[in-house]
Amino acid sequence: MNRSPDIIGSLVYGGTYALVVASSDWLRLQVGKLGVHCLPPGYYVYVGSARGGLNGRLKHHLKSEKRLHWHIDYLVKQASVTQIWYAYGENRLECVWNTMVAGLPGATSIIPGFGASDCRCRTHLTHFSTAPPFGNFKQMSNIWGLPHPHRLKSELF
Numbered sequence: 001m002n003r004s005p006d007i008i009g010s011l012v013y014g015g016t017y018a019l020v021v022a023s024s025d026w027l028r029l030q031v032g033k034l035g036v037h038c039l040p041p042g043y044y045v046y047v048g049s050a051r052g053g054l055n056g057r058l059k060h061h062l063k064s065e066k067r068l069h070w071h072i073d074y075l076v077k078q079a080s081v082t083q084i085w086y087a088y089g090e091n092r093l094e095c096v097w098n099t100m101v102a103g104l105p106g107a108t109s110i111i112p113g114f115g116a117s118d119c120r121c122r123t124h125l126t127h128f129s130t131a132p133p134f135g136n137f138k139q140m141s142n143i144w145g146l147p148h149p150h151r152l153k154s155e156l157f
């Protein structure tokens with residue numbers, strides 16, 4: 001498989017991102033102070049933002065050996081990142097993106113408090129039984145007048 005030369009490293013500007021994480025099995029997950037959760041198989045979408053540059057944050061998410069710092073670290077440890085959606089921009093759009101993801105067909109919000117310690121969202125984690133529809137997400141972004149989102153599939157990172 002051809003890996004493109006450090007595509008993640010090239011994302012030097014700040015912005016908003018979504019990790020699409022997949023698991024074919026049920027997961028029993030200890031999520032920091034949020035306790036133990038049993039998660040169904042399928043796809044999870046976590047939304048975050050990084051001001052200093054998406055590359056540093058995304059590299060953290062993709063690294064296998066690390067201290068578990070964010071809630072998402074606990075999930076990624078047991079499942080695999082299959083897609084990254086991102087958009088550049090100074091504005092912190094993670095909560096707007098999270099709302100849009102939660103409104104996609106097949107979405108179920110899960111684990112109250114996940115990734116949402118410093119905002120008013122119920123959670124920043126959404127479950128889908130089948131792959132979340134990026135096309136719909138892109139359309140919604142356009143309708144909402146947000147920066148155009150890009151998608152990286154795991155073959156690329």
Ligand SMILES: [Zn+2]
Pocket residue numbers: 094095098116119120121124
């Ligand atoms: Zn939020």
